[in-house]
Amino acid sequence: MAGLQTYLAFAETVRHGSFAEAARRLGLSASAVAKSVARLEEDLGVRLFQRTTRQVSLTIEGQTLYERVCRIADEIEALHDEASGARAEPTGTLRLNAPVVLGRMLILPALAALRRRHPALAMEVELSDRQVDIVGERVDAALRIGPLADSTLSARRIGQHQIVVIAAPHYLEQHGQPATPADLAGHACLRFRMPSSGRVRPWDFIVDGSLLELNPPSAVTINDGEALVAAVAEGVGLAQVPDYMTTRAIEAGRVVEVLAAFRPPPLPISLVYPSARRITPRLRALMEALAPGER
Template sequence: MHGLQQYVAFAETARHGSFAAAARALGTVPSTLAKAVARLETELGVRLFHRTTRQVTLTPDGERLYAHCQRLLAEVEELQAQAAGTRSEPSGTLRVDLPIFYGKHVVMPVLARLVQRHPALRLDVRLHDAYVDLVQEGIDLAVRVGRLDDSSLVARRIDQQRLVLCASPAYLAARGAPSDAAALAAHAAIAFRMPSSGRHRPWQFLDNGQAVEMPPPNVVARINDGEGMVEAARLGLGLCQVPDYMAAAALARGDLVELLPGCRPEPLPISVVVPGGKLLPARVRVAVDALSAARAEPPAQTG
């Protein structure tokens, strides 16, 4: 194996976690792949795998190379398809990074329908609320909430997130409903603990058209999960401010009541993002189009 094939040997071995499994996938023998990877390590001057008798695991250098290899091999496949005069049927593994609640309840149904339409497509979905480096992690597509500062990403707006302040009917019967933002100081709060800093996320409002923030008053519970906050509010612990889609079901059932709806802050954009400066494989292109078409908000291109 030479040139690109050495990278194929490396990428398949990394994907399967052993030379034997990768060899079965490629229709060759483990020793051939092991030699190809060893030559690549010699050429690059780095160690790509930690090797044991049962498996191989990526070194930090190997992890970085694997992230780039996934994108490189996908682009080669797409170029081959275009050179043949065809737009390839979406296939292969679509690697997606999603915020937890929105990913589970909004994006996953769209991706499930996509796989049903394109049986050769596979999903690798990562659910968490922290931002990751798409290129470094080998991610094809991510969904992000908020305004984007990374100019290396290509983004398309697909939705928006509104924050709502809620409490249970039982809590309001016992404590009364606040008439304005100033009255919140007398109420118990359920605060969101931000994963990056461990601090409470400020509550946000509009006051006479101006954006204002305030720390949650009288915090009785701090929770690092939006669904947990909604449940705590439903149980009467206090007021919480969460994205509207997290509280929608509880509000519809009457388990929660929205407070100060006229003071809602401006909504935040929700965007699907892909790394810039690259050819989009068919699997990524159809996913972006499907997410754009599925949401009610008209998509808008941003930088």
């Protein structure tokens, strides 16, 4: 019968997508991890991975086993905390995902204080605009914007952000300033293509007390928020973006807000984590660092 370390080697291979990276994390050779997984498949009598020269991907049986192994690993961690008296000082590695720009604005400033307060806590931070599978990829927590759609996740609100329309002053001097959202038809609109879905994000406004969703013709479509703001600053056109992306450009006078009277309602920024998992000392430390007023 395969031992616990064999199952953990399997789980690390899933989480990191290769035997080589799993081996590096476990302090083993890639061949040792591959042989361990092969023995597990032989022991169980099922194929857990579809293997190619570039990567490994899970079979249906592999996905089922991986979810069970993750739950067992969580239980082992909980037993360890209880046996050690659930000490307040968090240890181990906290795995966190956040959108690139939002992570730079919220996570990176909190890291120094978090490390000073909890020196035994290690952080693995992935800044990516892709929508990660928090449970499947064994991520401890992630930053999400807007209403929480996934019922398997719990959320701790840590703030909010506003969507704003911006333009460069020299663009407005040449083309005039829109007075209402209807005026956007006469302007060059720069649209954002969401990396997670591939969809072009609509523009939202409050008009006569109601939420209005517009899809103005796209003069330029960009899948990177910072590049979108940079293009606006160059005078290419107008864009609707989160306010946290515009702070420096507005302070420098490179862009200004327009249509401020038609701003849509602010959207919540939340730290989300799997509902089925307990709040570990590591996760609680992160919550306190990001939202110290929340308990």
